[in-house]
Amino acid sequence: MSMEITLSREDIVRLCERVEGAQTRAYAIPKLTDEYPGMTIGDGYAVQLELRRRFLARGHKQVGWKAGLTSKAKMKQMGVDVPSIGFLTDRMARPENAAISTADLVHPRVECEVAFVMKDELKGPGCTAGAVLAATDYVLPAVEIIDSRFSGFKFDLPSVVADNGSSARFVGGGRARYARDLDLRTLGVVLEKNGEIVAMGASAAVLGHPAEAIAMLVNILAELGESLPAGSFVMSGGITEAIAVKPGDSVIARFQELGSVSMRFVE
Ligand code: OOG
Numbered sequence: 374m375s376m377e378i379t380l381s382r383e384d385i386v387r388l389c390e391r392v393e394g395a396q397t398r399a400y401a402i403p404k405l406t407d408e409y410p411g412m413t414i415g416d417g418y419a420v421q422l423e424l425r426r427r428f429l430a431r432g433h434k435q436v437g438w439k440a441g442l443t444s445k446a447k448m449k450q451m452g453v454d455v456p457s458i459g460f461l462t463d464r465m466a467r468p469e470n471a472a473i474s475t476a477d478l479v480h481p482r483v484e485c486e487v488a489f490v491m492k493d494e495l496k497g498p499g500c501t502a503g504a505v506l507a508a509t510d511y512v513l514p515a516v517e518i519i520d521s522r523f524s525g526f527k528f529d530l531p532s533v534v535a536d537n538g539s540s541a542r543f544v545g546g547g548r549a550r551y552a553r554d555l556d557l558r559t560l561g562v563v564l565e566k567n568g569e570i571v572a573m574g575a576s577a578a579v580l581g582h583p584a585e586a587i588a589m590l591v592n593i594l595a596e597l598g599e600s601l602p603a604g605s606f607v608m609s610g611g612i613t614e615a616i617a618v619k620p621g622d623s624v625i626a627r628f629q630e631l632g633s634v635s636m637r638f639v640e
């Protein structure tokens with residue numbers, strides 16, 4: 374993947390302010406490539422970096438990273454065929470069984486993911502799934518609440534990367550387990566909304582093995598000149614397609630071996 378930056382510093386700041394406004398005040402904007410058709414993936418990451426810098430300067434704490442678009446179901450749903458990464462902060466975390474407000478979201482969707490908590494730092498390039506498993510403290514089930522800031526949830530890779538991979542909220546829960554005690558490829562997951570099954574899948578949907586997604590994330594970080602710190606909470610990407618939610622909905626994701634994660638949505 375080329376990380377070439379073609380936009381001027383002024384344009385990067387301008388686009389960052391546009392995305393930041395849409396994120397913090399919850400409104401939809403056109404995808405960035407409508408105005409900048411030549412925008413590259415490197416430009417997208419430059420905007421994301423500026424966004425992260427601003428959030429951290431305001432006192433948000435980074436807790437980890439997320440891989441996105443790592444399953445066929447997600448790639449097909451979004452029309453994008455290359456994975457992406459985004460950062461996660463303390464302000465995005467919600468406790469298990471939380472009532473999650475949708476007033477500060479545009480058009481939220483939920484998706485089931487396997488999350489990794491790292492005990493050692495990882496550095497690319499050349500990071501492998503084996504290296505990821507050796508550096509993992511434990512895994513736990515998670516639900517990510519994504520919320521593209523782009524109208525109609527329609528975007529391309531440079532735009533979604535600039536929008537921090539549609540990151541909005543996340544809930545970790547269930548039962549934490551050591552990766553070595555599980556077959557992380559064959560974990561089944563069932564997503565229920567208001568008591569009905571709305572999506573299901575198995576963890577192998579994520580690049581054949583969720584640890585592959587974390588390795589991919591570490592290798593993208595290397596291209597950006599960064600590493601994955603020990604202690605990071607890392608989500609490996611939606612196993613199933615994402616499901617839209619609205620106030621009044623209750624959601625439960627049941628993971629084989631890892632227990633379940635639930636939440637409900639309110640105004
Ligand atoms: C992009 C974010 C994708 C995942 O797990 O695949 C993502 C999107 O679909 O809006 O978080």
Ligand code: MG
Binds near residue numbers: 440441517519611
């Ligand atoms: Mg996700």
